[in-house]
Amino acid sequence: MTAQTLLLIIIALTALSAIFGQVLAALNIAKPRQDIDPRLAGLYDAERYAKSLTYQADKTRFGLAMALFATALNVSLFATGAFGRWADFLSARLDSPILQALAFFGSLYLATDLLSLPFQLYGTFRLEARYGFNRTTLTTFIGDKLKGWLLTAILGGGAVSGLIALVGWLGSGFWLVCAGLALLVMLLVNMFYTSLIVPLFNKLRPLPAGELKSAIEAYASGQNFSLAGIFVIDASKRSSKSNAYFSGLGPKKKIVLYDTLIEKHSIPELVAVLAHEIGHYRHGHILRAFIGTGIQVTLTLWLFSLFVGNRLLSAALGAEHYALHLNVLAFGLLFSPISTLTGLLSVITSRRHEFQADAFAARTTSPEAMGSALKRLSVDNLSYLYPHPAFVFFNYSHPPVLQRLDRLGIIAP
Numbered sequence: 001m002t003a004q005t006l007l008l009i010i011i012a013l014t015a016l017s018a019i020f021g022q023v024l025a026a027l028n029i030a031k032p033r034q035d036i037d038p039r040l041a042g043l044y045d046a047e048r049y050a051k052s053l054t055y056q057a058d059k060t061r062f063g064l065a066m067a068l069f070a071t072a073l074n075v076s077l078f079a080t081g082a083f084g085r086w087a088d089f090l091s092a093r094l095d096s097p098i099l100q101a102l103a104f105f106g107s108l109y110l111a112t113d114l115l116s117l118p119f120q121l122y123g124t125f126r127l128e129a130r131y132g133f134n135r136t137t138l139t140t141f142i143g144d145k146l147k148g149w150l151l152t153a154i155l156g157g158g159a160v161s162g163l164i165a166l167v168g169w170l171g172s173g174f175w176l177v178c179a180g181l182a183l184l185v186m187l188l189v190n191m192f193y194t195s196l197i198v199p200l201f202n203k204l205r206p207l208p209a210g211e212l213k214s215a216i217e218a219y220a221s222g223q224n225f226s227l228a229g230i231f232v233i234d235a236s237k238r239s240s241k242s243n244a245y246f247s248g249l250g251p252k253k254k255i256v257l258y259d260t261l262i263e264k265h266s267i268p269e270l271v272a273v274l275a276h277e278i279g280h281y282r283h284g285h286i287l288r289a290f291i292g293t294g295i296q297v298t299l300t301l302w303l304f305s306l307f308v309g310n311r312l313l314s315a316a317l318g319a320e321h322y323a324l325h326l327n328v329l330a331f332g333l334l335f336s337p338i339s340t341l342t343g344l345l346s347v348i349t350s351r352r353h354e355f356q357a358d359a360f361a362a363r364t365t366s367p368e369a370m371g372s373a374l375k376r377l378s379v380d381n382l383s384y385l386y387p388h389p390a391f392v393f394f395n396y397s398h399p400p401v402l403q404r405l406d407r408l409g410i411i412a413p
């Protein structure tokens with residue numbers, strides 16, 4: 001194979017995956033149904049339902065514009081060999097391969113972030129604001145950006161330096177050690193996420209004593225589930241959308257509830273949401289997701305080890321000289337059909353897990369409480385009621401709300 005052929009494959013894959021994604025998205029909004037499912041009729045009035053349809057259409061069109069811009073830019077950069085020439089330029093000026101890689105990925109990251117800045121601003125301050133979701137101020141936005149850059153510099157910079165150092169030291173045998181280290185970092189991030197990373201962006205405070213706290217504690221102890229703490233996060237400083245999640249491993253599990261969730265839900269609904277999250281633990285979903293990611297990371301690194309020294313990959317991106325970081329980029333692009341497949345596998349599994357967690361919550365609280373929480377979440381977040389099955393199949397990590405209500409046995413009144 002020549003570098004030219006490889007370049008054509010990279011361009012074709014980039015274009016095809018963008019076209020496929022956008023065709024699915026267009027299909028999803030092509031024939032919006034105007035009727036409101038009777039189970040949601042009490043919560044959705046005609047006006048708010050119409051708003052959910054235009055929200056979906058606006059989001060899709062915005063996504064299309066972004067994808068068009070990114071694909072056109074990437075394809076022209078690939079075709080002109082810009083990535084390769086930029087890497088050659090850096091190699092000629094920096095001695096250490098680690099510095100070359102850091103400068104390469106760092107500049108790419110910054111350029112991508114700055115080029116997409118107009119889209120980010122429009123998305124937050126126009127699109128989300130138009131539907132009453134946005135609560136981010138410009139100060140929060142800028143602060144988030146700076147903190148995001150810092151975090152990426154530490155975590156991303158550490159990962160890049162580690163990879164380059166390991167390849168230099170172990171050659172193509174780097175992958176096993178690298179996978180072990182990656183898993184360790186994933187474990188640490190998971191363990192310290194709520195205590196180290198979340199406080200950079202949000203305030204967490206313990207849920208004050210009261211009816212809700214007593215109800216949650218009573219439920220958890222009834223399930224023999226040990227909670228290290230119940231926290232409220234000030235998610236309302238960015239968006240009015242609501243959610244809840246668990247964090248931590250082993251006996252140190254913390255439940256984090258969005259303040260926006262507490263605002264809008266009744267106590268039985270909030271307990272049902274918590275029960276759903278506990279259901280994920282009881283069914284071993286968290287552990288299985290972790291093992292799944294571990295296998296995926298290890299296989300990817302092993303596959304990359306087969307191409308790590310291949311000069312053709314650097315040449316395909318337009319470089320005169322081989323560079324490990326160019327091979328990483330080219331590999332990521334060539335690998336995209338496989339990562340699409342593993343992504344598909346993971347959303348299919350995730351949807352199955354959501355049904356199981358819903359069923360757990362229905363068994364241990366009541367189907368009505370779980371159903372009513374799902375309905376309210378869906379209406380508050382203006383979720384799309386009738387997504388296209390093909391779009392759901394490839395993209396949805398959570399089943400559409402009407403399917404979840406079906407499974408809970410919630411029927412129309």
Ligand SMILES: [Zn+2]
Nearest residue numbers: 276280354357
């Ligand atoms: Zn879930």
